[in-house]
Amino acid sequence: MKKRQYYQLQVLSTERLTPNLQRLVLSGDDLASFPDAPAGSYIKLLFNQFGEPQPTAPQEGQRILMRTYTVRALNKAANTLTVDFMLHGEGVEAGPASHWAQSAQPGDTIMVAGPGTSKGLAPEHDWVILLGDMTALPAISAQLEALPEQTRGYAIISIVSEADKQPLQAPAGIEVIWLVQAGSAGLAKSLLDIEWLQGEPAVWAACEFSSMRAIRSTLDVEFNVPRTQVYVTSYWREGRSEDQHKIDKREDAQQYTQLVS
Incomplete structure (x- = not known):
C-alpha cells in the first residue's frame, strides 16, 4: 500500500461566499511538492480526537479524524489551494471541518493528505x-x-x-x-x-x-x-x-x- 503523504498548510484567506458556503485559501511551502489535482480531486483534512485541526503529521497510534473535501482550485504558480466548505450550522456540533472553516483565521495551520481522484463524467456522451x-x-x-x-x-x-x-x-x-x-x-x-x-x-x-x-x-x-x-x-x-x-x-x-x- 502506498504511504499516505501529508502536507502542512496555512490559511491564507477566508471568505463567506454565500450564507452556507465558506471559502478557505491555503498555502505553504509543502504545496511545492503537492501533486497536480485535476477537476473533482479531493483531499483529506486532518483533525485530532478533540476535533481540532492537526498542525503536524500524525504520530503512529494517534487517533486522527479525517474529513474529505473537493479541491476547488489548485494554483501551483501562486502556491494556493482553494477549498469550499458547506456549513452545517454553528459551533462544534456542526462537525470539525465545518466548525473550523467558520472559525479559521489567516496563519492557522492544518495538515492535509492527498490528493485523490474521483470518477468523472463518462468520456463518451452526447x-x-x-x-x-x-x-x-x-x-x-x-x-x-x-x-x-x-x-x-x-x-x-x-x-x-x-x-x-x-x-x-x-x-x-x-x-x-x-x-x-x-x-x-x-x-x-x-x-x-x-x-x-x-x-x-x-x-x-x-x-x-x-x-x-x-x-x-x-x-x-x-x-x-x-x-x-x-x-x-x-x-x-x-x-x-x-x-x-x-x-x-x-x-x-x-x-x-x-x-x-
Whole structure:
C-alpha cells in the first residue's frame, strides 16, 4: 500500500461566499511538492480526537479524524489551494471541518493528505447531467469549468437558500438549475422535470445518502441509463459521521451490486 503523504498548510484567506458556503485559501511551502489535482480531486483534512485541526503529521497510534473535501482550485504558480466548505450550522456540533472553516483565521495551520481522484463524467456522451447538493457544488463547479465549450446539458444544484446561488462558469449549452430547499427527493425529481436531449447522456451526481439512492433508482427505473454512463455517489448521510457514512456506503454498494448483477 502506498504511504499516505501529508502536507502542512496555512490559511491564507477566508471568505463567506454565500450564507452556507465558506471559502478557505491555503498555502505553504509543502504545496511545492503537492501533486497536480485535476477537476473533482479531493483531499483529506486532518483533525485530532478533540476535533481540532492537526498542525503536524500524525504520530503512529494517534487517533486522527479525517474529513474529505473537493479541491476547488489548485494554483501551483501562486502556491494556493482553494477549498469550499458547506456549513452545517454553528459551533462544534456542526462537525470539525465545518466548525473550523467558520472559525479559521489567516496563519492557522492544518495538515492535509492527498490528493485523490474521483470518477468523472463518462468520456463518451452526447450530453451531460451534473447534479448534487451544496457539498457537491465545488466539484460541479470545477467540472463545468473543464467541459468543452460545445457541451450541452444540465447542472442541477440543490441549495439551502436563494442567497446561496452563485455565478458559475459553464459552456453556453449547459442550463444551470437551482433547487431551493428541495428536500431529499428534489434532485431525483428534477430528472423527471427536465427535457431529456437526444442521444446518450453522461450523468454525474453527488449528494446526501438518501438522495443518492433516489437518483440511482430514478435513472435505473425511469430512464434505464446504462451503468457505464452513470456515476452516482453520496458525500454524507444525515445523522451519521463521515466514518459511519463510509460503512453505510460500502454496504449499500455491495447490496446494489448484488441486485443488478
